[in-house]
Amino acid sequence: MKKSTCLPVFLMLCLILLGACSKDTAPQPEQPAIEKTKAELSTEILGKWTLGLESVRTLAETGSIEFLADSTFIYQELNKNGVVGKYLVVSGNEITLANNGKVSGISIEGTKLSGSVTWNANTVKVSGDKVSIAITGSKTELLARAWTLTKFEDGYILNDNDLGADKINVIFSKAGTYFGQFLAGTHIVEEANMNWKWHSTKSDRLVYWETGSQVNEEKNYVIIRELTSSILKTTEYTDGEETNFTFIPLK
Structure with a gap:
């Protein structure tokens, strides 16, 4: 009698499964990284x-x-x-x-x-x-940028200060950075890096403090008299004396 050349059914199933597994485990080409725009x-x-x-x-x-x-x-x-x-x-x-x-x-x-x-x-x-962004709101959107002091109001400090500075820039950021620089030409003669946030109860002012120090809302504050995308007018009090400043966006 002629012997059958057919494979047992269970062996055929094993070969089919092994073939399927080999297809699944075949190495796939790496996808190129998508560059950001x-x-x-x-x-x-x-x-x-x-x-x-x-x-x-x-x-x-x-x-x-x-x-x-x-x-x-x-x-x-x-x-x-x-x-x-x-x-x-x-x-x-x-x-x-x-x-x-x-x-x-x-x-x-x-x-x-x-x-x-x-x-x-x-x-x-x-x-x-x-x-993380700490400060939000429509006023923050207007304030959070770089400003430079003009010579209007009490901006005469640009012509009369002990540092010899002829330019003062300040920056407010949404992350709570309050950064100021006094410059003589392009040379930095003084700078301050502090923190800021809006006053907890008075909507017309912000408060500032140095990192590691306590926030004193009744002492270290700046009153915002006018704030638009093109002008910032502030009032500060030092030893009871009022000082008014006008800033415009730094170009």
């Missing part, structure tokens, strides 16, 4: 980022970089003067900083940022976290 980076980069800075000097430096919606940035390294200027998003992973530097190789995953910061030909690798 300029528009996407312009949105995702907004806010304040605390940074760990890796440089040839030390691996333990810390700092921060903040990007405002009006194209202003604040770059701060520990125990150094802050750098303020205008930024420009030039691609999906690079931003130029005031013609003197750039942030390149930018990667943002949720609230994590990594890349490299170059300033005055010195490049450091950075990685850090985004600071």
Whole structure:
């Protein structure tokens, strides 16, 4: 009798299953990373980022970089003067900083940022976290930008001060940064980096304080007399003396 060449049914089933498994486990080609567009980076980069800075000097430096919606940035390294200027998003992973530097190789995953910061030909690798937005509202949208003091009202301080400053800039951010600089030409002669928020009960003023100190709403405050997208008028009291200032957006 001629022997059958048919495979047992159970063996055929095994071969079919093995074939299916081999198809499922076959290595798949890696999908190329999707690069961000300029528009996407312009949105995702907004806010304040605390940074760990890796440089040839030390691996333990810390700092921060903040990007405002009006194209202003604040770059701060520990125990150094802050750098303020205008930024420009030039691609999906690079931003130029005031013609003197750039942030390149930018990667943002949720609230994590990594890349490299170059300033005055010195490049450091950075990685850090985004600071949550602490202050919201329509008034904040108008206030959160860079302002420069004019010579109207008591702005004569620009012509008569002990620092020799001829320009005073202040910046308010949604992350609660209140940053001020006194400049003589392009040279920084004095600066202050504080925190701010709206007064808890009085809608016409904000309060400010240094990091690590207590908030005193009845002593450290600024009255907002007028606030639009093109002008900021404030009143401050020092030792009972009233001083009025007029600011316009920093170009």
